[in-house]
Amino acid sequence: MKRIHFTAQDLMRTRVATTIGAAAETLDSVKLLKDRAGGIAFRRWAVSVRGRPGEQARPLAALLPSTGPDVDVWSLAGDSPCVDEAVDTLLSAPRALIRAEFEHVEFDPAYRSWGGNLVDGDREAWLQVAAALRASHRVAVAPYWGRIRSHLAETRAAYAGALAGGGVEHLLASLDGPLLRWRPPVLEVRHRSEADVHLDGRGLVIVPTLFSVAHAEVLRPALDPARPLVLAVPSVTGAALGNALWEGADTDDDQSIEDLLGRTRAAVLGAAVGGGSTTDLARRLSISPATVSHHTSVLRNAGLVTTRREGKAVLHSVTSLGMALLEPGSRLL
Structure with a gap:
């Protein structure tokens, strides 16, 4: 479990946003397929997508090691809803940021040499990641992005309504469920790792996410300690909602x-x-x-x-x- 500690200043600076971005959602979709997770709500999507990205998407799977933390693509590629903008940001990421994000990542043995090239800033290795990101997004996310975008905007609007109607504590209390619990002044986040997270007056940005389903994730801007942390909250809570997102595809x-x-x-x-x-x-x-x-x-x-x-x-x-x-x-x- 992770425990997010709020001060009065943190409560004042907490806000909501719409998306963690196309790059992070795409990597989460690859993880969902890899782990065969998501349950009934994602079954129709998984059946239509599984196997289609092919070998070109393999570099993304390498960013999801079997043990330890995954690579934080949100930090590297930003939260743009446009995959091309996200790729541009990814390819221009500073070397210091790359090293900070990969510091605790343990690549599987088959990818260890290639992962070392990534950390060293090898251009060809990063172009492979960019191509994999585009290929996976084109198959797994883009056909449904119009519906996904509307769903995330509606969820963000519900967060904003709770915030406007009763303040930040009311919003945090409204998130109570199997993944999150508000025990003032601490927000408990069900997670595979244990940690106490202190916001230190920066506040928190609460963002709905679609393809991350197992737990809410705390995202940290590695090289900018003044920026607020982001809490990515799974937004698909039932099979009916999930199935509605996969009816048809927005190809063009x-x-x-x-x-x-x-x-x-x-x-x-x-x-x-x-x-x-x-x-x-x-x-x-x-x-x-x-x-x-x-x-x-x-x-x-x-x-x-x-x-x-x-x-x-x-x-x-x-x-x-x-x-x-x-x-x-x-x-x-």
Whole structure:
């Protein structure tokens, strides 16, 4: 079990977000297939996906050793909902960050030499990881991403509603269940390892996740101790909800949106699902705030996003028209 300790300052700085990002969700989907986990809720998805990524996806499996911690792709690739943006971030990860993330990873013997190349920053090894990430995402995540994105946005909205209705402690209490228990001032997280986690005034970002089902995961920004930790909370709680996500596949929707809006503008629209400031969107997509401002201005003039000022922050959210455009099979495309 992990125990997250809150101070009054931590409670004040706790917030919610929409996704841990395309890269982390993709690696979790590979782990779900590898471990044959997920139960009935993921059975239809697993049957349709298993075996399809093939040999090209093997480098991702190497990042999931049989013992010890997995590689934290969220820290390396960021939380962008766009896999191409995530890959760009991954390939430009600083050497110090790579070494910090791999410090406690024990590669299986078959991958030990290759893993050493990764830690040393070998470009060819990292290009193999990038290709594996794209291949796995294309098969396991992208066909369902429209539905997944809407589900995560709805879950985030429920978190935000609990936060607005009763404050952070009410939100934490609403998460009580088999995976999490709020015992003020400690949030107990069922986990395979034991640890006491002190937030030290940084607060916590609570994010729903789809393909991580066994336990909530605490994600740490390795080289930025001032940034808040992230708690990724499994959001699929029953077979009915899971099955609804796998009905059909969104094979061409993302490409259609990109053809209509352009790649970066489509990514900005997708990143704004669930809301976020200009700085938030820039960080999620690894682009400049000025670029975000330009694209949100165009999207706002088209009626796809709304913008409001809250203190010094400029906050953006997707309109009903924008959500309709993002929906799989949208007749607007």
